[in-house]
Amino acid sequence: MFPLHHDDQSKDLVFQISSTPHQEDITQQDLIMMRGSQELLxxxxxxxxxxxxxxxxxxxxxxxxxxxxxxxxxxxxxxxxxxxxxxxxxxxxLPLELIKGKRSISEHMNEAVNYIKQLKEKVQELKAKREELKRVYEHSSSTAHDFGPQINGSLGSKSTSNITVGSTCCSGVQIVVSTSITNCSEVEGFALSGVLKVLLAEGLNVVECASITVNRRLFYTIQCEVDDLARLDLSKLQLKLNFLCNSD
Missing domain, CATH: 1.20.5 (Single alpha-helices involved in coiled-coils or other helix-helix interfaces)
Known part of the structure; x- marks a missing residue:
């Protein structure tokens, strides 16, 4: 029986010895796998x-x-x-005529670009007209200042009518005639036809004429158009009209 017991112990010992390397192999493999998976970079x-x-x-x-x-x-x-x-x-x-119908965004962009260019051109034209009107106004003011003594000397105290000539926007000319009602009765009516003849002779086109009475004075407002406002001397025209209205 002793040998048998020895054999059992040896088997147990062999089993323990053989099992230990197997566990060590598993542990080493796990460590290798963990070390490989956590390799430092x-x-x-x-x-x-x-x-x-x-x-x-x-x-x-x-x-x-x-x-x-x-x-x-x-x-x-x-x-x-x-x-x-x-x-x-x-x-x-944009204006309504530029966006009529079904149009794409690119077409709207093109219309907007063209519209902006047109606005820039109009602005430049208006600037040029403003400078031209400013130059004409300064020239007419200086000329009227030079002719002032001549007007007062020629008309004297008999002057009962007064005519003012000025420029308006869009190359227009406005003539304002002021005369007393007593003067109209004396000369049997104001000679408006003479003023219109002078305006036509100077190349002005009469487009509107209106009258109003204020404080026993009669006011005529005449709107005219002219092709080239820069060539028209407004101060001389005013002097000529005043001389015509107040001459005997």
Whole structure:
């Protein structure tokens, strides 16, 4: 029986001895696998990053394209909404004849560019007209100042009518005639036909004439058009009309 007992112990011993290397092999393999999975790699800040962390980063990066796609859709939707608002604002500033019918946004943009160019040209033309009218006004004012003593000397105290000549916008001329009602009764009516003849002789086209009575004085307002306002000397025309109205 002793040998049998010895044999059992030997078997147990053999089993324990044989089982221990197997456990050591499993532990070493696990350590090798863990060490291999956590192999250190150099990082930007001088530290080291394991492969396990890199795998997690790759998982996060893999999920980024979906989020980027959503963000891209939102940005595109907001951009289209903003473009629609800006296009509606642009259409509200354009004349009606430029936006009639079904037109695309590109056609509206082209019409807006052409319209802006036309506005710039009109602004330049208006600036040129303003400078021309300013020059004519300064010239007529200086000439009227020079002819002032001649007008007062020629008319004297018998002057009961007064004529004022001035320029208006759009190359027009306005003549305002002021005369007393007593003077009209003495000469059997104011000689308006003589004023109109002088205006036609000077190249003016009479388009409107109106009259009103204020404080026993009669006022005539005559609107005229002229082809070239710069060539017309308003001060001399005023002197001629005043001399005609107050001459015997």
């Amino acid at each position: 150099p990082y930007d800040n001088g530290s080291y990053l394991s492969k396990f962390s890199i795998n997690e980063a790759n998982i996060n990066i893999a999920s980024d394209p979906y989020e980027k796609k959503i963000m891209r859709r939102d940005n595109e939707r907001q951009r289209r909404q903003l473009m629609a608002i800006l296009n509606a604002s642009l259409r509200s500033l």
